[in-house]
Amino acid sequence: MSENSREIREVNIERLEARKYKATSLESGASLEFGQGEGLLTPVELLLAAIAGCSSIDVDVATTRRSEPEKFEVKASGYKVTEDSASRMEDIHLGFDLKFPDTEEGRKAAGMIQRIVKLSHDKYCTVSRTVELGAVVQSEVID
Structure with a gap:
């Protein structure tokens, strides 16, 4: 017997400044910054x-x-x-x-x-x- 499920996963991306963004989990609220520039992934x-x-x-x-x-x-x-x-x-x-x-x-x-x-x-x-x-x-x- 096969078990199937669908659970949504969501993040929100917010622009902080030119080429710098913040990703935030809509479930946990955890966030990280990323983009292009020094110190960013x-x-x-x-x-x-x-x-x-x-x-x-x-x-x-x-x-x-x-x-x-x-x-x-x-x-x-x-x-x-x-x-x-x-x-x-x-x-x-x-x-x-x-x-x-x-x-x-x-x-x-x-x-x-x-x-x-x-x-x-x-x-x-x-x-x-x-x-x-x-x-x-x-x-x-x-x-």
């Missing part, structure tokens, strides 16, 4: 952060049931390609650099990493699955 970097962050959460939740990591870093990278004056990202790569203590619990956590990274990619990470599967994006001007 660009929208493409936010996309990479969202992909890496989604899988990082999956891996973190599963492994820390066993042990706290000594090191937990994930690098997201990809190539920005421009064809016919249109840009997109391709060949996105996540590199997980995790280290757990040399204890029984730490070794158990470390032993889970490959499986959880694969499960995150194949099943759990909404962000990377959406990017890979594609989603319709509609834009409209509100009067």
Whole structure:
């Protein structure tokens, strides 16, 4: 039996000044600033952060049931390609650099990493699955 559900997720983008914006979650109220300029993540970097962050959460939740990591870093990278004056990202790569203590619990956590990274990619990470599967994006001007 297949289980289907649809839950809306929404953010609001507010212009703060030229090339600087604030994204706010309409559910939690959490926000972050982004844009173009010193000290700001660009929208493409936010996309990479969202992909890496989604899988990082999956891996973190599963492994820390066993042990706290000594090191937990994930690098997201990809190539920005421009064809016919249109840009997109391709060949996105996540590199997980995790280290757990040399204890029984730490070794158990470390032993889970490959499986959880694969499960995150194949099943759990909404962000990377959406990017890979594609989603319709509609834009409209509100009067």
